[in-house]
Amino acid sequence: xxxxxxxxxxxxxxxxxxxxxxxxxxxxxxxxxxxxxxxxxxxxxxxxxxxxxxxxxxxxxxxxxxxxxxxxxxxxxxxxxxxxxxxxxxxxxxxxxxxxxxxxxxxxxxxxxxxxxxxxxxxxxxxxxxxxxxxxxxxxxxxxxxxxxxxxxxxxxxxxxxxxxxxxxxxxxxxxxxxxxxxxxxxxxxxxxxxxxxxxxxxxxxxxxxxxxxxxxxxxxxxxxxxxxxxxxxxxxxxxxxxxxxxxxxxxxxxxxxxxxxxxxxxxxxxxxxxxxxxxxx
Amino acid sequence: xxxxxxxxxxxxxxxxxxxxxxxxxxxxxxxxxxxxxxxxxxxxxxxxxxxxxxxxxxxxxxxxxxxxxxxxxxxxxxxxxxxxxxxxxxxxxxxxxxxxxxxxxxxxxxxxxxxxxxxxxxxxxxxxxxxxxxxxxxxxxxxxxxxxxxxxxxxxxxxxxxxxxxxxxxxxxxxxxxxxxxxxxxxxxxxxxxxxxxxxxxxxxxxxxxxxxxxxxxxxxxxxxxxxxxxxxxxxxxxxxxxxxxxxxxxxxxxxxxxxxxxxxxxxxxxxxxxxxxxxxxxxxxxxxxxxxxxxxx
Numbered sequence: 001x002x003x004x005x006x007x008x009x010x011x012x013x014x015x016x017x018x019x020x021x022x023x024x025x026x027x028x029x030x031x032x033x034x035x036x037x038x039x040x041x042x043x044x045x046x047x048x049x050x051x052x053x054x055x056x057x058x059x060x061x062x063x064x065x066x067x068x069x070x071x072x073x074x075x076x077x078x079x080x081x082x083x084x085x086x087x088x089x090x091x092x093x094x095x096x097x098x099x100x101x102x103x104x105x106x107x108x109x110x111x112x113x114x115x116x117x118x119x120x121x122x123x124x125x126x127x128x129x130x131x132x133x134x135x136x137x138x139x140x141x142x143x144x145x146x147x148x149x150x151x152x153x154x155x156x157x158x159x160x161x162x163x164x165x166x167x168x169x170x171x172x173x174x175x176x177x178x179x180x181x182x183x184x185x186x187x188x189x190x191x192x193x194x195x196x197x198x199x200x201x202x203x204x205x206x207x208x209x210x211x212x213x214x215x216x217x218x219x220x221x222x223x224x225x226x227x228x229x230x231x232x233x234x235x236x237x238x239x240x241x242x243x244x245x246x247x248x249x250x251x252x253x254x255x256x257x258x259x260x261x262x263x264x265x266x267x268x269x270x271x272x273x274x275x276x277x278x279x280x281x282x
Numbered sequence: 283x284x285x286x287x288x289x290x291x292x293x294x295x296x297x298x299x300x301x302x303x304x305x306x307x308x309x310x311x312x313x314x315x316x317x318x319x320x321x322x323x324x325x326x327x328x329x330x331x332x333x334x335x336x337x338x339x340x341x342x343x344x345x346x347x348x349x350x351x352x353x354x355x356x357x358x359x360x361x362x363x364x365x366x367x368x369x370x371x372x373x374x375x376x377x378x379x380x381x382x383x384x385x386x387x388x389x390x391x392x393x394x395x396x397x398x399x400x401x402x403x404x405x406x407x408x409x410x411x412x413x414x415x416x417x418x419x420x421x422x423x424x425x426x427x428x429x430x431x432x433x434x435x436x437x438x439x440x441x442x443x444x445x446x447x448x449x450x451x452x453x454x455x456x457x458x459x460x461x462x463x464x465x466x467x468x469x470x471x472x473x474x475x476x477x478x479x480x481x482x483x484x485x486x487x488x489x490x491x492x493x494x495x496x497x498x499x500x501x502x503x504x505x506x507x508x509x510x511x512x513x514x515x516x517x518x519x520x521x522x523x524x525x526x527x528x529x530x531x532x533x534x535x536x537x538x539x540x541x542x543x544x545x546x547x548x549x550x551x552x553x554x555x556x557x558x559x560x561x562x563x564x565x566x567x568x569x570x571x572x573x574x575x576x577x578x579x580x
Contacts, residue, residue: 019388022388022392025381025392026392026395026396028396028455028458029395029396029398029399029455029458029459030395030398031421032410032411032421032455033398033410035414035421036410036413039413049419052421052424093304093305093308094305096302096304096305097301097302097304097305099301100298100301100302101302104297104298104301106295106298106299106302107295109298112302112306115309116305116309119309119313121512121564122313122561123512123516123537123560124516125516125518125537125540125541125557125560126317126537126540126557126560126561126564127313127316127317127319127320127557128540128541128544128557129316129320129323129330129540129544129550129553129554129557130315130316130319130323131312132545133319133550134319149312150312153308153309153311153312153313154312154313156305156308156309157309185297189301210401213403214401214402214403214404215404216405216519216522216523217519221545231403231405232403232404232405232406233405235403235409236409236523239409246413249409250413253406253409253410256403256405256406257402257403257406260402261398261401261402263401264397264401268394271397271401272393272397272459275400275460275463276463276467
């Protein structure tokens with residue numbers, strides 16, 4: 001009897017210890033963000049003297065500097081437009097290709113599929129020189145629309161991988177009855193296949209949006225005028241200009257991070273699945 | 283009859299081509315064509331500045347590359363980055379995967395929390411860590427001092443000895459979510475009957491790991507090795523924001539050499555040679571790792 005009770009209490013203690021251990025582990029991803037959050041309310045002197053403590057006051061002055069003086073909402077807006085536009089182009093193009101690859105029995109399909117999938121492994125940095133040259137020669141620098149297509153191409157491999165996988169799982173019968181009803185390939189694509197492949201499309205779209213919003217390399221290369229730059233570029237130049245004032249920089253980091261945190265908490269499953277799908281084939 | 287009709291679209295290659303065309307076209311001109319261009323530029327002396335003429339110099343750029351001490355330094359840096367990644371990432375990823383794949387209460391929350399670093403903008407993360415590493419008021423040194431390790435009160439990113447380690451740790455922090463998912467996926471794929479049978483045979487925790495989990499994760503390890511090596515070879519953004527390759531080139535990697543040679547020193551030819559080399563090396567390593575681990579399993 002008592003032995004049993006002891007066993008149970010040992011098990012309980014182990015469980016509690018395990019829980020505490022896990023909670024402590026969670027400090028690794030969370031603490032840096034928490035530190036940044038606290039510093040975003042502090043003045044520069046306060047950061048120098050007591051970066052660890054809670055802020056003396058929760059004044060929003062740093063955020064006012066970031067939003068009104070440095071116009072960070074403009075940068076966030078630019079990034080959202082670029083990520084949104086690129087994702088839209090990407091989805092149109094890759095849904096079409098995935099439909100052909102998954103549902104239409106074309107002789108070359110396996111080859112074309114392989115051709116796309118190897119693309120996951122192309123390091124973008126190894127082609128930036130000719131890409132930049134191409135864009136400069138065609139006078140496409142500092143414009144959003146060409147950038148949409150650039151991102152669409154760069155992210156098409158992962159997207160095709162995810163959406164094709166999803167479309168392959170759709171049963172033939174639905175498609176066949178649509179053919180009997182006289183639908184053509186385009187109607188079947190837009191009214192049946194794409195709606196049924198929504199989970200895959202959502203995953204591919206979310207993850208691409210996230211990667212494009214977070215990207216730094218293409219904006220540095222292709223967007224030169226200040227008014228068109230992305231949040232990441234804004235953050236970097238802000239750091240250069242405000243290097244003497246730390247509080248606003250911390251606030252700027254928080255502003256930069258918030259949209260992606262929101263996106264992640266809303267579309268958690270899609271984000272995690274999308275990253276997993278992309279890396280397993282990478 | 284109906285089957286014939288479904289196949290009917292396939293028999294009209296025109297429809298298929300129409301659907302495939304936009305993606306294939308974009309892919310070809312934006313990703314594939316530049317690879318050939320890169321290979322082409324690498325054979326020329328070319329500044330890339332408007333109206334400048336290209337001068338064919340054969341393999342001179344490659345000869346220059348293999349004798350360039352900066353290239354050697356950058357390659358050694360990548361090797362160092364890869365080595366640190368192997369030592370730090372694999373146990374971390376394995377451990378996190380183990381925790382998450384058990385599917386106990388709270389493991390979903392745990393998964394979410396560890397995924398946060400992966401989804402944040404690189405610029406923000408890099409800047410944040412640059413401050414955490416600040417020698418005077420950064421969080422890292424405050425902790426180091428509080429624990430009494432005063433000899434480790436370093437300028438982590440500004441010191442040639444520690445900079446690469448500091449950068450690699452941030453890299454591990456960022457990719458921990460992704461790594462965790464890869465391992466968790468592999469681990470949940472292992473049939474639970476195997477563990478049950480093992481526990482009947484009296485196998486305990488560590489034995490279960492070495493006899494079941496690790497051997498059955500061969501596929502996962504292979505994927506992850508390739509991901510680590512090619513990831514190190516591709517790394518740019520994080521280091522670029524944190525150190526710009528400094529101090530004195532201690533964290534410069536070949537991708538930065540491409541960037542600096544191309545866009546700061548206007549040396550397109552040489553930059554293209556380095557770029558093309560990175561591309562081929564990446565493919566080659568993926569191929570070799572694939573072959574190595576595949577033959578072992580047979």
